Amino acid sequence: MAEPSKRPASTLDKLQRDSFGYFIHEVNPRNGLVLDKTRKDWPASIAGVGMALAVYVIGAERGFIKRREAVKRVLASLRFFSSSEQSRAKDATGFHGFYYHFLDMKSGRRACKSEISTVDTTFLVAGALAAAAYFQAENEEELEIRTLADSIYRRIDWKWTLNHGALVTHGWKPESGFLSYRWGGYDEALLLYILGLGSPTHPLPEESYRAWLSTYQWRKIYGCEFLFAGPLFIHQFSHIWIDFRGIQDAFMRERGIDYFENSRRAIFVQREYAIRNPRQFEGYSANCWGITSSDGPGNVTLKIKGVKRSFYDYAARGVPFGPDDGTLAPWAVAASLPFAPEIVAPTIDHFHHIKLRVANPYGFKATFNATYPGKRGSKCGWISPWHYAINEGPTVLMLENYRSGFLWECMRHCPYIVTGLRRAGFRGGWLNS
16 A cells, blocks of 8 residues: 555545535434435435444544544444334334345335345444444443444344355345345455354354355456456445455465455556447546446437447446446545555546536535536536435545555454454454464
């Protein structure tokens, strides 16, 4: 990782502060729920709450918010999730220690007929454990943070999610039972398996992690060999919480790299794809890339400059096999800074240059598409009108991991993370210290 001094502190500080603002303003202070996106009457995202809990840690440490205010916000969330209804009821908040993907901002009950989400619950409890690792003062409120975070994590029944299989299911619905999909192939579930293995109450068996490794795809793209996943966020989300530098599981030992280096390679593949620009989208270049799961212009087909183009709404866009409709996500580039600052920093500068932060309260615009017709004279074409919790959170947290490594250091002191890594077969680096 490059030294923090390689980038002007004021530039990163402003971007980090602006993104931090989302978790101040788009929150219900009574229950700590965080708006999934800034659209009217939209629900809360439990993954967004998990990121908020870690964001408040960074805010307190950097002085973006007073420590007592951060404690108040963290407790509002943890008290709500600790006491909310866990049952088979269709309007409960959770079941078997897991929580529904989307919750009503006011009542905190299930919204949008969403599923009990195993991976989104993972991000929620990761944030709770980050708060517990940071708020270590011997006073009543910070002791309560540690107690609640621990009880919320210990309540999760990870074994239940296997549903008589080797791999963890994506989730469950009261109307139809377990979803048919399981977490297989390299994806954001790396953190899920580690936290599941680390549980002292209802842990995943070690065989589930080995089964997951068996589904990986090692590929060579543009001359670069790496563990493949198309969307950029997959190479980031588990890394928000865990410093994978120098630690390896069996898969990575066999290939002589670690997951951090793997993410670095994936980022260079992203840039190379933009340089080659096989579908000839507007704006793609060495300093303009960032394809991930993101918002888009909408499901529509248009003829642009004689070429028939299909565009999408929210989709899991990926490199190099698609889908790709010309939509780029600046936040996903900012969250890549720890891995490859030498190519990320110029791209951040480019996004500043094309004014993706003008008249914008929360850092960069979420997504843009220069190929799709936008306002006359705009270099960016279509620009998303919304902001998302799971875009703003990684921006704050990965900028901090680049600037100081502070969140990584906090999570090294979480015994459940350490246990999970060791049960997954990780060795080396800081785990041996």
